[in-house]
Amino acid sequence: xxxxxxxxxxVLTAKGVHVMDHDGRPIERPAHHVAWDPxxxxxxGYKHFMQKEIFEQPRAVRDTLLGRISQDTGKVFLxxxxxxxxxxxxxxxVRIVACGTSWHAGLAAKFMIERLxxxxxxxxxxxxxxxxxPILDSKTLTVCISQSGxxxxxxxxxxxxxxxxxxxxxxxxxDWFHDHARSQTVPFRRTPGRRSRGFHQGFHFAMTALLxxxxxxxxxxxxxxxxxxxxxxxxxxxxxxKIETVLQADNSGFYENLARQFFRxxxxxIWAGYSLPHRARKAR
Numbered sequence: 001x002x003x004x005x006x007x008x009x010x011v012l013t014a015k016g017v018h019v020m021d022h023d024g025r026p027i028e029r030p031a032h033h034v035a036w037d038p039x040x041x042x043x044x045g046y047k048h049f050m051q052k053e054i055f056e057q058p059r060a061v062r063d064t065l066l067g068r069i070s071q072d073t074g075k076v077f078l079x080x081x082x083x084x085x086x087x088x089x090x091x092x093x094v095r096i097v098a099c100g101t102s103w104h105a106g107l108a109a110k111f112m113i114e115r116l117x118x119x120x121x122x123x124x125x126x127x128x129x130x131x132x133x134p135i136l137d138s139k140t141l142t143v144c145i146s147q148s149g150x151x152x153x154x155x156x157x158x159x160x161x162x163x164x165x166x167x168x169x170x171x172x173x174x175d176w177f178h179d180h181a182r183s184q185t186v187p188f189r190r191t192p193g194r195r196s197r198g199f200h201q202g203f204h205f206a207m208t209a210l211l212x213x214x215x216x217x218x219x220x221x222x223x224x225x226x227x228x229x230x231x232x233x234x235x236x237x238x239x240x241x242k243i244e245t246v247l248q249a250d251n252s253g254f255y256e257n258l259a260r261q262f263f264r265x266x267x268x269x270i271w272a273g274y275s276l277p278h279r280a281r282k283a284r
Contacts, residue, residue, distance in 0.1 A: 002029040055247060057204045058240035064208040071237060074229030076216040083141070083167050088220040091141045094121045095166070097129050097157040098145040101203055106145055109210035116224050117217035126153035129160060136166040143169045143213070147202045169213070204243070211236065 004010055007022045008029070020026050046052040068077050094113055096106035103125060110121040124134070126144070136142065142161035146154040161168045215232060218224030224232075249255065262268075 001034060002031045004029065057247075058243045060202070060205040061208045061240045061243065064205055064212070065237065068212055069233045069236065071234050072230070074215075074219075074226055074231070074233045076212055076219060076229075076233070078212065078216050081169070083169070085220055087138075087167055088141075088217060090139060091119060091217075092139040093141075094119050094217075095134065095136065095140055095142045095161070096121060096123045096145065097126050097142060097154060097161075098123070099126045099153055100147070102145040102147050102154075102206060105203060105206040105210060106143075108207060109143075109214065112211055112214035113217060116214045117221055118223045119217065119221070124157070126157045129153075129157040134160070134164075136161055136164040138165045138167065140166045141169070142166045143210075145206060145210075147206075208236075208239075 004019065008019055008027070009022065010017055010019050018026060019029055043049060043052055046055065069075070070077070096109055098106045103123065106123040110123050113119055113121050126146075140161075142158070144154050144158045144161075158168050215224060215229060219229055
């Protein structure tokens with residue numbers, strides 16, 4: 001497939017397609033290969049795409065870790081990035097820009113980056129970022145996250161960062177993210193496209209990628225020593241199996257029974273370490 005830039009016009013006829021700019025001048029757009037096939041995008045024996053999305057979470061984490069960590073040394077390898085090690089050492093702050101569920105992943109990343117790399121982090125909504133004229137420069141790393149890879153607000157925020165000289169890590173969710181050439185990295189994602197509106201697999205992927213980034217920053221900046229990094233990465237590689245262990249309980253219908261019992265409740269209260277339904281707010 002190929003992607004249209006802002007202002008492009010594609011004309012489709014029985015003989016094919018040609019692209020022109022807004023003034024009618026012909027232009028060429030490079031073709032991109034999408035590294036998954038239709039079979040991977042089907043339900044694969046699951047009842048529905050939401051269930052498939054849930055049960056693919058362990059694979060999303062494994063695929064993201066593949067070839068990027070050493071369990072022996074704890075070192076993180078992010079060779080795709082064009083941002084240099086010197087730049088990573090000199091960054092003075094990090095801005096994370098996202099919308100929706102990706103924004104919640106960014107909030108978790110704030111804790112991870114500040115703890116592991118000792119860099120101050122701000123998390124912004126993509127829809128508000130460019131309107132407040134953010135203070136950015138070459139010492140600020142901007143990380144833009146989008147579950148679809150096509151979120152207009154997030155793309156606009158990335159362009160805003162670039163215009164102010166802030167090195168940016170582009171979208172972390174899509175192999176076919178058409179704007180990645182404008183950023184200074186390529187996506188982490190190695191999993192197929194999603195068909196469900198749920199974000200289970202994508203959220204675990206985003207959290208994995210962001211923890212890799214936090215660990216990498218900590219190592220490059222000398223804030224995360226080898227012993228601590230090794231323990232962290234060894235635990236990290238156990239996460240897919242732990243997710244699978246939790247999902248295995250679904251074979252007995254455990255989660256389905258919980259869903260049938262609680263699906264009409266709108267608020268849950270936290271008490272004594274347990275989540276209990278707030279019966280006063282039960283939906284009718």
